[in-house]
Amino acid sequence: MIMANFLKSRKSVRDFKKKKIDPNTLEELTLNLKEFENEEGSGNIKFRLYENGELLYGGLKGLGGYSGVMIESPHYILLELKNDDDKTIIYSAYYAEKLITKLNEMGISTCWVSILGVDENKKKEILGDDIVIVNHLLAIGYEKPKNPFVQDPFSERIGVEDLVFEKGLDRLVDMEDLETRGLGDLFFYARFAPSTKNLQPWRFVLDGPIVKLLIAYKDTERPLFEDAGIIMYYFEALANTQGIKNKWKLIDGNIKKAGLNYKYIGEYHL
Ligand SMILES: Cc1cc2nc3c(=O)[nH]c(=O)nc-3n(C[C@H](O)[C@H](O)[C@H](O)COP(=O)(O)O)c2cc1C
Numbered sequence: 001m002i003m004a005n006f007l008k009s010r011k012s013v014r015d016f017k018k019k020k021i022d023p024n025t026l027e028e029l030t031l032n033l034k035e036f037e038n039e040e041g042s043g044n045i046k047f048r049l050y051e052n053g054e055l056l057y058g059g060l061k062g063l064g065g066y067s068g069v070m071i072e073s074p075h076y077i078l079l080e081l082k083n084d085d086d087k088t089i090i091y092s093a094y095y096a097e098k099l100i101t102k103l104n105e106m107g108i109s110t111c112w113v114s115i116l117g118v119d120e121n122k123k124k125e126i127l128g129d130d131i132v133i134v135n136h137l138l139a140i141g142y143e144k145p146k147n148p149f150v151q152d153p154f155s156e157r158i159g160v161e162d163l164v165f166e167k168g169l170d171r172l173v174d175m176e177d178l179e180t181r182g183l184g185d186l187f188f189y190a191r192f193a194p195s196t197k198n199l200q201p202w203r204f205v206l207d208g209p210i211v212k213l214l215i216a217y218k219d220t221e222r223p224l225f226e227d228a229g230i231i232m233y234y235f236e237a238l239a240n241t242q243g244i245k246n247k248w249k250l251i252d253g254n255i256k257k258a259g260l261n262y263k264y265i266g267e268y269h270l
Helices: 002-009 023-040 053-060 086-105 120-127 175-180 184-190 225-241
Strands: 045-050 075-081 109-114 133-141 164-166 202-207 210-217 249-257 260-269
Touching: 002 086, 002 184, 002 225, 023 045, 023 086, 045 086, 053 075, 053 120, 053 133, 075 086, 086 109, 086 133, 086 225, 086 249, 175 184, 184 225, 202 225, 210 225, 225 260
Parallel strands: 164 202
Antiparallel strands: 045 075, 075 133, 109 133, 202 210, 210 260, 249 260
16 A cells, blocks of 8 residues: 555655755646646635745744744745635645645655744735735755654654544444454554644544544634645545545534534545
């Protein structure tokens, strides 16, 4: 399972070489960006290559990234949304992760960078007057070689046994049952997907041949729709390697359970 191996080793790179990506590769990449925009098809999502990484980094240093820790890279990709709908956010992240998979094949490393809190005028000043909504960027480039004597940072993941439920949110899935149904690997690898601050808000509910995807969230915050789109992409890609070619169908809904909120995102038929 190539996708499974990729996911298990996939990680955010935060230390990039200054070396720029060569113009031919950037040109190929620009074609890929267009291809993914077209495949998505709504016209609400634009991937823009920002070549002059130095300029962008200079402008967003101290502002972008978690707590203003901006990631420095030779180039960036802007994830531009034409509206703020849940669906637009979900599919922007779905295709961003498809793009990250492609970049990885090209030997290019990436890190998601949040610029949600950056002042809108500042964003326009740096990213261009004509941008509509840009809440995330992808830092892209070549990873700096690591010190072989220093342990790589590793982001822990929640176990399958705490992510997957049976029928409703009252009962966690029986792991043996999951294996018997041939679904153990699918969930084992899907949880290596990246998520905002590694919060892993995804919860799955098995209901016969249907998998329901929920996103746990706090009353005071908007559900992390990017994280939903990301896991939807990997879930489909992994299922595909097992011969299951279906796509997620979005469903709108909310579930409250034991004081916690869950946004109902969609269903997948196995
Ligand atoms: C929507 C989104 C926004 C993110 N924003 C940032 C960010 O601003 N800065 C950062 O260092 N990492 C960011 N990340 C990376 C996550 O923190 C990272 O994927 C997660 O901790 C898991 O680590 P891994 O990607 O190395 O497996 C973001 C990830 C996602 C999905």
